[in-house]
Amino acid sequence: MDTIFALATVRGKAGVSIIRISGADAFTGVRCLLKTDLPQPRQSALRKLYGEDGELIDQALLLAFDKDHSFTGEQTVELHIHGSPAVQTMLLNHLSTLNGFRIADPGEFTRRALENGRLDLSRVEGLADLINAETEAQRKQAMRLFSGELAEKSVLWRTKLIRAAALMQATIDFADEEVPEDVSSEVLGLLRDVISDLDHQVKGYAASERIRSGFEVAIVGRPNVGKSTLLNALARRDAAITSHIPGTTRDIVEVQMDLNGLPVTVIDTAGLRETADEIETIGIDRAKRRASDADLRVFLIDPEDEIQEVTQHADDIVVIGKGDLRPIDGLSVSGKTGAGLNQLIDLIVKALEGRTQGAGLAVRERHRVAVEDTIAKLDSAVLLIQKGEQYTDLSAEELRSAIHSISSIIGIVDVEDILDEVFSSFCLGK
Amino acid sequence: MKQYDVVVIGGGHAGCEAAYASARLGAETLLITMKMSDLGVMSCNPAIGGLGKGHLVREIDAMDGIMGKVADAAGIQFRLLNRRKGPAVQGPRAQADRALYQAAMQKHILGSDHLDVIEGEVIDFQVDKQKVTGVMLRDGSKIAARNTVLTTGTFLRGIIHIGDVSYSGGRMGDEASTKLCERIDSFDLPKGRLKTGTPPRLDSRTINWSELEMQPGDETPTLFSFMSIKPAAKQISCGITHTNEKTHQIIRQNLDKSAMYGGHIEGIGPRYCPSIEDKIVRFADKQSHQIFLEPEGLNNHMIYPNGISTSLPVDIQEAYVRSIKGLENVSIIQPGYAIEYDYIDPRALNGQLRLKDFENLYFAGQINGTTGYEEAAAQGLVAGLNAALSAKGQGPITFMRSDSYIGVMIDDLITRGVTEPYRMFTSRAEFRLSLRADNADQRLTPLAFKLGCVSSKRRKLFDKKMDQINRCVDVLVSSYFTPKEISDHGYKINQDGARRSAFDLLSFPDMDFDFISGLIPSIDRYPSDIQQQVKKDALYANYIERQKRDIEALQRDEAIKIPPSLDYGSIEGLSAELKLKLQKTRPETIAQASKIDGMTPAALTLLLAIIRKYEKRKIA
Numbered sequence A: 001m002d003t004i005f006a007l008a009t010v011r012g013k014a015g016v017s018i019i020r021i022s023g024a025d026a027f028t029g030v031r032c033l034l035k036t037d038l039p040q041p042r043q044s045a046l047r048k049l050y051g052e053d054g055e056l057i058d059q060a061l062l063l064a065f066d067k068d069h070s071f072t073g074e075q076t077v078e079l080h081i082h083g084s085p086a087v088q089t090m091l092l093n094h095l096s097t098l099n100g101f102r103i104a105d106p107g108e109f110t111r112r113a114l115e116n117g118r119l120d121l122s123r124v125e126g127l128a129d130l131i132n133a134e135t136e137a138q139r140k141q142a143m144r145l146f147s148g149e150l151a152e153k154s155v156l157w158r159t160k161l162i163r164a165a166a167l168m169q170a171t172i173d174f175a176d177e178e179v180p181e182d183v184s185s186e187v188l189g190l191l192r193d194v195i196s197d198l199d200h201q202v203k204g205y206a207a208s209e210r211i212r213s214g215f216e217v218a219i220v221g222r223p224n225v226g227k228s229t230l231l232n233a234l235a236r237r238d239a240a241i242t243s244h245i246p247g248t249t250r251d252i253v254e255v256q257m258d259l260n261g262l263p264v265t266v267i268d269t270a271g272l273r274e275t276a277d278e279i280e281t282i283g284i285d286r287a288k289r290r291a292s293d294a295d296l297r298v299f300l301i302d303p304e305d306e307i308q309e310v311t312q313h314a315d316d317i318v319v320i321g322k323g324d325l326r327p328i329d330g331l332s333v334s335g336k337t338g339a340g341l342n343q344l345i346d347l348i349v350k351a352l353e354g355r356t357q358g359a360g361l362a363v364r365e366r367h368r369v370a371v372e373d374t375i376a377k378l379d380s381a382v383l384l385i386q387k388g389e390q391y392t393d394l395s396a397e398e399l400r401s402a403i404h405s406i407s408s409i410i411g412i413v414d415v416e417d418i419l420d421e422v423f424s425s426f427c428l429g430k
Numbered sequence B: 001m002k003q004y005d006v007v008v009i010g011g012g013h014a015g016c017e018a019a020y021a022s023a024r025l026g027a028e029t030l031l032i033t034m035k036m037s038d039l040g041v042m043s044c045n046p047a048i049g050g051l052g053k054g055h056l057v058r059e060i061d062a063m064d065g066i067m068g069k070v071a072d073a074a075g076i077q078f079r080l081l082n083r084r085k086g087p088a089v090q091g092p093r094a095q096a097d098r099a100l101y102q103a104a105m106q107k108h109i110l111g112s113d114h115l116d117v118i119e120g121e122v123i124d125f126q127v128d129k130q131k132v133t134g135v136m137l138r139d140g141s142k143i144a145a146r147n148t149v150l151t152t153g154t155f156l157r158g159i160i161h162i163g164d165v166s167y168s169g170g171r172m173g174d175e176a177s178t179k180l181c182e183r184i185d186s187f188d189l190p191k192g193r194l195k196t197g198t199p200p201r202l203d204s205r206t207i208n209w210s211e212l213e214m215q216p217g218d219e220t221p222t223l224f225s226f227m228s229i230k231p232a233a234k235q236i237s238c239g240i241t242h243t244n245e246k247t248h249q250i251i252r253q254n255l256d257k258s259a260m261y262g263g264h265i266e267g268i269g270p271r272y273c274p275s276i277e278d279k280i281v282r283f284a285d286k287q288s289h290q291i292f293l294e295p296e297g298l299n300n301h302m303i304y305p306n307g308i309s310t311s312l313p314v315d316i317q318e319a320y321v322r323s324i325k326g327l328e329n330v331s332i333i334q335p336g337y338a339i340e341y342d343y344i345d346p347r348a349l350n351g352q353l354r355l356k357d358f359e360n361l362y363f364a365g366q367i368n369g370t371t372g373y374e375e376a377a378a379q380g381l382v383a384g385l386n387a388a389l390s391a392k393g394q395g396p397i398t399f400m401r402s403d404s405y406i407g408v409m410i411d412d413l414i415t416r417g418v419t420e421p422y423r424m425f426t427s428r429a430e431f432r433l434s435l436r437a438d439n440a441d442q443r444l445t446p447l448a449f450k451l452g453c454v455s456s457k458r459r460k461l462f463d464k465k466m467d468q469i470n471r472c473v474d475v476l477v478s479s480y481f482t483p484k485e486i487s488d489h490g491y492k493i494n495q496d497g498a499r500r501s502a503f504d505l506l507s508f509p510d511m512d513f514d515f516i517s518g519l520i521p522s523i524d525r526y527p528s529d530i531q532q533q534v535k536k537d538a539l540y541a542n543y544i545e546r547q548k549r550d551i552e553a554l555q556r557d558e559a560i561k562i563p564p565s566l567d568y569g570s571i572e573g574l575s576a577e578l579k580l581k582l583q584k585t586r587p588e589t590i591a592q593a594s595k596i597d598g599m600t601p602a603a604l605t606l607l608l609a610i611i612r613k614y615e616k617r618k619i620a
């Protein structure tokens, strides 16, 4: 297998850049750049790097990892070089001339870590999320995944299900021996435990998914009530704007921002009003739909005004717009002066934080599918068990495939696991 | 020198089945065993079948093998285990009369065309490079063989232990097979050591039966062979008794005298068949263990106390047995003992049970690390069929995990090896709902037709049965009923407007043919055994449909062959541990590789990529 290398830091000018090299020939390859030896594994040392013709390319800090102590599970060397585009290019070119060396494909270091058993699938996903995390909530969630919380939970669920399967298999395969005749109450207990945990994950999925891809907050209100000014004020305030997609004034404008660590997309919708203008009507319909699909709505109102064409949900926030013009009681906000802005942000964050509370460990579509699939099978197993002994073969089958589903989050289950549990629990053999 | 197509060494359950299978294919076959009376000897308890094991017997029978017929001829108590659970987990079991079993086995073997039997001990192979070309007997005579099947059971370096006494032996009363063992050593095969035990045999006349609870057989016995109609021998009951605190105390006090606990035995024993010493140590809080008192025959006073196998000294055996209710005055006819023996790591074998490194030497039975008559016989069938096919220059037969318990067992053995004596369980079969004892003939008999190892009598019977089943199913799948029609006949059903076929209706567990005949009176034309079979097929139809996807995935993996010469050492990205395991097992397919423990999806993908590369290079 090739030895791979890549720039681990962003390309371009910087104080320091790092080139990472991984593969069976990493050590010998890097030695070609040196006139002295590599530093001891996991100890840094300064080294001069030379080109083919013996010309000095750069002076760099070197770190070497043997395969048992590296991220990829292969020999790895890191070159901490000066962040000059010219140095980067020269070194990368030079490395690619070495025998068996090539530039890494995207994600290839991580894939090798997976292949070499250094990470399980859910941890790899966590790592990907961690690298993409832009807000504190995303970082936290990714870190939980990366540190193996989902993997650990899955192992726990699997252990319970294997125990349940073992109990059932024991009554089947050792029917003529001294095993308890009726294990259904313990089995049902275990299954219900797992089902309720998994239900929790499914409920939390909506929140986790939101943390991953961002919450949507819609500003709704009549035309001219100050929505756009408010959006701009919010955006300027927490300047983390990563995209700005303006449509026509009649369409939807959305801005992504980081509100106290939460990833939020604030949507400014077309003002709601009766109109004969066909295009505006389309805009308004779309605004209504987007607004009701959003996670939270901020109703910006004119106190004299009563109409509300978008349904208000329990958590939604109602504020009085153009607060600078109307010094009245109650929460009012002015995008223009910034008055009330902090309180509004607090309210939004509070409402959304409430929803992140329930965030589960299942954060990806793949996890959700595995979890829901498991629940469906466990539900039918429970039903069949309750119907009685004559359905044992079918309930055992449902349980078997449930274990298979839950295991897909991390790995594969094995019948020997079940037999081990059987043998350690019962005295068998006549 | 006489030349045979197939020579089978050992007349135990594996050997008999192998020889019988080979002869059925028309290969000139010779069975060599120590003593003529070996044929049909049951070394341990006189019972055939059970869960998983009963499935194996049915499958052997579906291939027109010998075990089912013999067990039916000798059965003195038939019980269908798990009768109250679904048909997929029901296993037929029978208590057998030892003498009748041996007699029936001898009759079938000696009456077989293309099959000779001689008495003798094989002490050496004739070897030409990596080929075994024949065998040599103790008297010096030589026999040439195209293919050889070795089925010597527990006889390789067998050591019998009773308390601290131990001596060499193949089983009680038989010599071990020492000479041959030395020759096998020279092949340098991976080997290990296992142990098993057996209880003392009791004299039925000294048991106080009147105090004991009795267990009769089933009222309508379920037999093994698809050809049998009813039991041949008289039917009897077994007694049940229990150990008690006093029994346990005696055993506990003498543990150091037990061969197992005194440190005399190094082999690994089966967890599911523990000695009474083991049970008392490992499950210390259990105050009593159940014992079945099983008669060994109709005209025989020997009782097999199922549940108390032991390697304690004889006097201790006597003392603890007499502490048990009903056995206060019992006399022991033959003491219990443990036996330790060599086995060959079955990972050295391929799917035909042939040694990977030797072109024409097959291994079957306990020598491969299994335990049990049925497991031995099923392997005998596989090795016998393949040895004969290869001798005749025909392609091999491979049993699959998706078509039989036989396939599950062979696959488990050759890919995982064994860590304790391997026994069949229904939970080992991931496709348990389709691999049922009741449909073994539907699954395998057509395969047997193709090979040509089926008698014309069975063929006619099977064809007739299938014809009736197919016609019955045709009627059922083409007759549709509305929910209203169904509920008008008195069955509660969802009034969803969907029309259902009678076959769909039968897939409801609580639906039966009595009800169907109300809807389709002509269905009564089919006899009740056909109806029962169709009901079972319908019951699982939906699940089997669901499992089809899994089976297809497995078959895809089974179809991807790994080149035997693949050098795992040179594959980078595989952990050293996996490399070692792969090198040892040398899986034949990706499906087998996937079952090696520690195998990861990523490593499998890597293997797959390498196989592709390898194939391309070969074409280029």
Ligand SMILES: Cc1cc2nc3c(=O)[nH]c(=O)nc-3n(C[C@H](O)[C@H](O)[C@H](O)COP(=O)(O)OP(=O)(O)OC[C@H]3O[C@@H](n4cnc5c(N)ncnc54)[C@H](O)[C@@H]3O)c2cc1C
Binding pocket: B009, B010, B011, B012, B013, B014, B015, B032, B033, B034, B035, B038, B039, B041, B042, B043, B044, B045, B120, B121, B122, B123, B151, B152, B153, B154, B155, B170, B171, B174, B176, B177, B180, B196, B197, B198, B273, B337, B338, B339, B364, B365, B366, B367, B370, B371, B372, B373, B376, B377
């Ligand atoms: C003490 C004991 C306890 C057991 N307990 C259990 C149990 O609790 N549960 C269970 O399921 N199974 C048990 N078994 C196992 C069961 O008996 C075996 O699994 C089964 O009989 C194996 O069949 P086989 O054909 O492989 O070998 P065997 O039945 O052992 O037959 C081997 C045959 O090979 C012949 N032979 C050996 N060497 C030579 C030679 N060199 N030349 C010619 N012939 C030779 C022998 O004479 C013998 O007939 C026990 C076995 C023993 C001995």
